[in-house]
Amino acid sequence: MSADTKVKICGLTDPADVPAAILAGASYVGFVFFPKSPRHLELEAAEFMAAAVPEGITRVALLVDPDDALLDELVARVPIDMLQLHGHETPARVTEIKARTGLPVMKVVGVGDETDLTQIDFYEKVADQILVDAKPPEGADRPGGNAMRFDWTLLSGRRWTKPWMLAGGLTPDNVAKALRLTGARQVDVSSGVESAPGVKDPERMRAFVDSVRAATED
Numbered sequence: 001m002s003a004d005t006k007v008k009i010c011g012l013t014d015p016a017d018v019p020a021a022i023l024a025g026a027s028y029v030g031f032v033f034f035p036k037s038p039r040h041l042e043l044e045a046a047e048f049m050a051a052a053v054p055e056g057i058t059r060v061a062l063l064v065d066p067d068d069a070l071l072d073e074l075v076a077r078v079p080i081d082m083l084q085l086h087g088h089e090t091p092a093r094v095t096e097i098k099a100r101t102g103l104p105v106m107k108v109v110g111v112g113d114e115t116d117l118t119q120i121d122f123y124e125k126v127a128d129q130i131l132v133d134a135k136p137p138e139g140a141d142r143p144g145g146n147a148m149r150f151d152w153t154l155l156s157g158r159r160w161t162k163p164w165m166l167a168g169g170l171t172p173d174n175v176a177k178a179l180r181l182t183g184a185r186q187v188d189v190s191s192g193v194e195s196a197p198g199v200k201d202p203e204r205m206r207a208f209v210d211s212v213r214a215a216t217e218d
């Protein structure tokens with residue numbers, strides 16, 4: 001584990017969440033653009049919230065199989081530093097989206113069992129970062145943000161050429177164990193720092209980052 005482990009807090013929905021996440025110690029903040037999510041933001045709200053993020057904090061837009069019209073409008077209106085692709089985007093589509101937007105891309109790979117890890121070998125060739133999340137259950141309403149974790153031991157000893165982040169069901173109580181088992185140097189949390197779906201809790205955000213810091217100071 002490393003003392004400079006970074007935290008992404010995703011799914012901010014209220015303008016007050018921005019200073020709360022930053023005060024807690026987030027290095028990345030995430031905004032969700034997926035209408036079926038309780039964390040979905042309209043572009044106007046996102047524009048306002050992203051503009052309030054200080055320099056040095058990475059603003060991530062979470063998208064699910066976005067079409068070109070959405071990408072163009074998002075990039076024109078919202079000050080964003082990175083895209084998180086959480087759908088079924090192929091490696092070729094990742095390359096296209098990077099070229100179209102001029103933004104770095106973090107591609108999500110859903111893990112249910114060991115066989116899913118082979119996907120990372122394809123995506124690390126084209127994406128700037130990889131986000132390793134739990135694979136959603138069949139028929140789930142959304143491909144992430146389900147507070148679901150996977151078997152973290154699957155990642156023990158794995159190395160990839162691109163930076164990667166661990167996500168999926170992380171909480172202030174389990175993140176230390178997740179860091180220990182996976183060796184992750186970046187973690188992403190949404191449901192685990194909420195008081196209700198789509199409602200971020202400043203105390204839980206702080207507790208999460210504190211747990212990461214305590215675990216990485218060992």
Ligand SMILES: O=C(O)c1ccccc1N[C@@H]1O[C@H](COP(=O)(O)O)[C@@H](O)[C@H]1O
Pocket residue numbers: 010011030032034037038039062064086133142143144145146147148167168169170188189190191192
């Ligand atoms: O948060 C959502 O509603 C969401 C919708 C569609 C795709 C992904 C979504 N969430 C992301 O999933 C991971 C893990 O979340 P959790 O900590 O298990 O709740 C994270 O990147 C969320 O932002």
